[in-house]
Amino acid sequence: MTATDAADPVPHARLQLQPPPPEIDEALAARIALDGWNIAGRARALGSHQDRNFRLDRDGEPPLLLKVANPSVSAGELEAQSDAARLIADDGRLRAPRALPRPDGALVGTVVVDGVTMHARVLQFLEGETLSGSGYLSPAVVAMLGSGAATVDRLLAGLQAAGAVREHQWDLRLTPGVLAELLPYVQDVALRDRLATAAAGAWEQVEPVAGALPVQFIHGDLTDDNVVTGDPLTRVPDGVIDLGDLNRTWTIGELAITLSSLLHHDGMTLPAAMRAVTAYHALRPLSEAEATALWPLVVLRAAVLVASAHHVLTTDAENLYALENLSHERAIFDAAVSVPSPVVTALVRAAIGQDAESFTPPPGLPLFPGLEPADVGAIDLSATSAALHDGRWLSASVEDDLFTEALAPGGASRALRTDGGGSAVALARFGEARLTRSRLHDAEEPANVAQGMEVRLAAPQPLAAPWRGIVAPTATGLTLRADDVTLRIDGCRAAHASGTSVAAGDVVGHADWRAWIQVTRTGVEAPDFVPRSLAEAWRAVVADPSSLVPGHPAAPSSPDAARLLARREAVFADVQEHYFEEPPLMVRGWREHLIDADGRVYLDTLNNVTSVGHAHPRIIEAVAGQWRLINTNSRFHYPSVVEFSERLAALLPAPLDTVFLVNSGSEAVDLALRLAQAWSGRRDVVAIREAYHGWTYLTDAVSTSVADNPSAIETRPEWVHTVPAPHRGKPEADTTMLAAEAVAEVDRLAGAGTPAGAFLAEPFFGNAGGVALPDGYLDAVYRAVRRHGGLAIADEVQVGYGRLGEWFWGFEQQGVIPDVVAVAKAMGNGHPLGAVITTRAIAERYRTGGYFFSSAGGSPVSSAVGSAVLDIIRDEGLQQNARDTGAYLRSRLEVLGQRHPLIGAVHGSGFYLGPEFVRDHRTWSPATEETRAICDRLRELGVIAQPTGDHQNILKVKPPMCFTRASADAFVDALDRVLTTGW
Structure with a gap:
């Protein structure tokens, strides 16, 4: 018979409950360690239901753990626990606390407190944090808890320790007897009845398969309280502690216990918990009987947790550990019984790759007789x-x-x-x-x-x-x-x-x-x-x-987002990335909201492309109306292109009065650079580092954001010259010398015989999170580049068109007028539309080198869309909304930063904001991994957000400009929840 044979009989005897151990204060704990192990240290009490645990801190030495076991625990049981920890630690995949020998070589010592004899051990103390509490557990952590449980079970499958076989209340095989003893301590009659009913129903499901459940030694309490992570960033569990509930019992009980401990964590749903089942099954496949028994065992574990807490508090009223855990244990029970066990068992079967069996009623006659x-x-x-x-x-x-x-x-x-x-x-x-x-x-x-x-x-x-x-x-x-x-x-x-x-x-x-x-x-x-x-x-x-019902329509099939993603990846070039590892399948938008195929509504904090809101009826009407009439290329003569171009030019100060219409921001900036080349006869360009300007040859050459191209700095052509980005992260950073540095670079190039034909910059540093340029920066640099015959180009693709609230154009914040303005994104509300606005003289100089056209740029439909967007911005007061609601949103984010130190600063204006996440306010080290994880967690909470900046540690908050105060509150509340409960 092997260690995992299912031949062990199921005990049914009424159980003698473990009495609480005597109180041991910290001074006595220190004396026990010194007398028994010759270890001098300061003892600090840790919580436990049944034992007395103390951390031992020693000067210049790693801490240790003193465990004084419950009086009911034998020395043989503790020796088995030490053997189990050694097996786990020797394997190397998980850390486990080895027992330290006494001077006589024994691993277990005996202590007598108030006439009660108990056994004690000193163990290695695993550095790190447990996953205790109700904080959020990421999908990766949940999966690792499942695979960790499977790893421990496989390692302990060969453990032989006859002296450690015992009957105790955490053995799920004993649940009926345990609850018979514990339930009378639950004074709340309604709760007691719920516990009893749920446990009886669960046991009815377990009993028919009990004889087929494999048996072995298991950890017995592999929960969030008893796993340790050495990485506070990822929180991936890498250590196992407290084998005090080691016992020979059903192997599947291990996973049931682990699963139960997940259920009180913030945001944990039953489907999310199934990641642990999938991971466990991948290492130790579940049998048919185990898949059937798993969730009923979770329910039984939950019932015992709640009943046991009431018992402990009745017999040991000062046990703060039990009191604090009671609310968690109630939450575990409520979650475990929130859905019928057969439904969750179907989730279990799906998690291990089995096809679920759908309930099918017998054939029947029509419910409505006579209907055709x-x-x-x-x-x-x-x-x-x-x-x-x-x-x-x-x-x-x-x-x-x-x-x-x-x-x-x-x-x-x-x-x-x-x-x-x-x-x-x-x-x-x-x-x-x-x-x-x-x-x-x-x-x-x-x-x-x-x-x-x-x-x-x-x-x-x-x-x-x-x-x-x-x-x-x-x-x-x-x-x-x-x-x-x-x-x-x-x-x-x-x-x-x-x-x-x-x-x-x-x-x-x-x-x-x-x-x-x-x-x-x-x-x-x-x-x-x-x-x-x-x-x-x-x-x-x-x-x-x-x-x-005769003539009934077929039930709709659930869209398979994963299958569609696989089809996308089969035909799309990999470089065309998508948001999120498991992206929702978006099928509808409305105002500042996105909606997936299952009707989940997400708040869109990201979409500066959709400037006036998703699915705006006036844009739909404009497109349909114009397309019914005519849509062709812009070389034909038609009213809408003239009307739109006039309106666009009127938005710019003199002498900017001449318009080119294109399809995108990349094309707009590319054309702006070509205008500068034609004007100056020179190719050299000065650009600000950490900026993104597009994907065409010219715009990619001047883009130096390493977030978009990790080799951007090293691979730029020799005619591209960069100056420092106008921010240093810290809000109090000195930026007074940045303009002087940029001017010096412009003058140096001129002195070297390669004067810049253009200076290109976002006038409000959008790609790095909405950071404002230092006052006077553009005025100084524009003057310098013009002094040497070059042009000043403002890339307004992201920050222009009223998004900043206080200013329609970003350059207005600096009090300057550029020579060329490139704009896109907001112009078309998602329709491909961009523009370059410059002076007549600059445009005419470009004409001497040939002609320009864009087949779809400025088409009748594009022009109609452009005019409709301007109408909506004006009629719905969207720039004013960006100013007012944007200021409200920024103020709420700043208040949030006072409570959450991860927020180092809140950059930006209007609806171009950038909360910057840093790990340390002194070094300003970027919280890159945290920002990515925060975005993933926000998506789970129904908020679409993404990082920006070279360090990808800034949230780019640039929603549709119809964003409301209610949406601002929902976003900040969700971010607060993430920063409070984890990511």
Whole structure:
């Protein structure tokens, strides 16, 4: 028989609970270490339910751990724990605390306190932090907890320690007996009943497979409290402590215990916890019996945790460790029973690569007798529904309105019969993720996937039993139970008394105008709507009722974002990156919000391309109206290009009066540089370091942001000359000499015979997080470059067009007028549109070298879009909104920085802000990895954000300019939650 054989009998005896050990103060603990191990140190008490633990600090030496075991623990058990720790430590993948020998060579000593004999050990103290508390655990950490549990189980599978086999309350095989002893200590009757009921149901699921569960020695308490991370940045667990619950029991109990410890952490959902199951299974595959038993064992563990805490507090009222943990343990239990075990078991099976079995009801007769397929039509409530455009999905009455429209003669969706051939029926589909059930600024995944089918009727309809069964009226309708299946119909009147048996086809009730139809396994109560991440698992107990309605539309298939991403990567060049490692599948936008295929609404803090908001109706109207008339290249003569160009030129001060229209910011800056070359006859350019200007040959050559190109500085051509970036991170940094340095470089080039033909800069340093240039900087540098015959180019692609709030153009903040202005992004609200505005003389000089055209730049549609954007900025006061709401947002971020030292400074103006994250305010070391992780966590909370700057440690906060105060609050609240609970 091997160590993992499943032949061990399952104990059922009532358990003798462990008594609390006597109190040991820190002075006594220090004496125990000195007398028993000849170790002098200062003792500091650590928490424990059953033992007495102390950290021993020694001058100039690594700390140690003194563990005085519960009086019920034998020396043999402690020796086995030491052997287990040695096995783990010797393997090298995980750290574990080795036991230190006493002067006589023994690893275990005996102490007597208040007449009670106990055993003690001194162990290595693993440096690092545990994952204790309710802080956030990243996906990587969750996975490592699972793989760590599997690693420990594989290492301990061969452990032989007959003297350590015991019965104790944390052995999940003993749960019925343990709870029989513990539950009387739970004074809250309602809670006691919940614990008892949940545990009884879980045990019923475990018992049939108990004999097939492998048995071995396991750690027994491999939880967030008992793993250590030596890296406070990633928090990836690399050490295991406290083998005090080592025991021979079901191997799968290890994973159940680890999983339970995840459930109280901030943001931890059941699907998120399954990452640990996947990682465990990859190293130690679960058997069929273990997959079945796993979640019921989690429920049992949770029940024992809560009951044990009440027992400890009753018998040891001063145990602060138990008191502090009780709220966590209640949260664990609540999460463990929040969804029926069969549903979570379906999640488990999916996590280990098994196909979930969907619950299928028996074939049945039509629920609405006499209806023809042509009488039935569906309304579309999905994220891509054409009926939900223009923000209509936010209306509280939208579902009722769409049903009403569908039932009207000639209604939406498909033609519905309303003549004498039968009553029209409109339905909303089972399994559809309803956008109408999603809300703005929701940090959690919406519960919007229908677990039933909603039906609206143009006229009352009888309801027939699809199969034989027993009818029971309810407060909202009726149920029909038949063997393992229960049909629930809300919104109807039952036709029979409770307990009436009916045959298939018998009338069981009447629906007047609405009915909710749900089919479940008998004994399961299912919600009407669930999150998409749980929807497939719920199919284990909830069936699609569509077959009960003739002509029903097929249930919608869930979009597979991962499969689509694989298709993208198969045809897209790798250099065309996407945001996030697991990007949501975006299908709709509205104002400052993005919406994925499952109806999750995200706050968009990133999109300066969509300047006036996603899906703006006036832009849609402008595009459709112009395209119906004509769209062609800009060499034809048509009104819209003239009108738009006039309006654009009027936004610039004299003498900037001549417009070129192109398709993008890269093209705009490229053309601006060509204008300077033509004007000066020289190629040399002075540019500011750490800036990005585009991807064309010229714009890439002058871009020196190492975040976009790590080799940007080393590979730039010899005709590109750079000057220092106008910031040093720290808000109090001295920038007074930066202008002088830049002027000196311009003069040096002229003296060397290579005077600059152009000086190129973002007038408000956008790419580095919205940092303002020092006062007078551009005036000094513009004068210098012009003195030597060059041009001053303002790259307004990111910062212009009212985004800064106080100024429409970034150069206005500096009180200068450039010779050439390049702009794009905001101009088209996502439509490809850019422009260069300069003087007539500069434009004419370029004309001497040839001609210029852009086929789509300035096309009729592009010009119509450009004018519509300007109309919206003006009519909706978006520049003023950028000023006012942007100032409010900045003030809130600055207040946040007073509480969270990771925020070193908040740069920027209006809706171009940049909270900068630093690890140390003295050295100003960039928090690059933290910023990336913060963005990932924000996405989980429904906020789209990304880093910027050469060190990628600044959030680029540049949302659509319709951003509201409510959105500002939602963003800051989400960031506060991340900085408080972790990333």
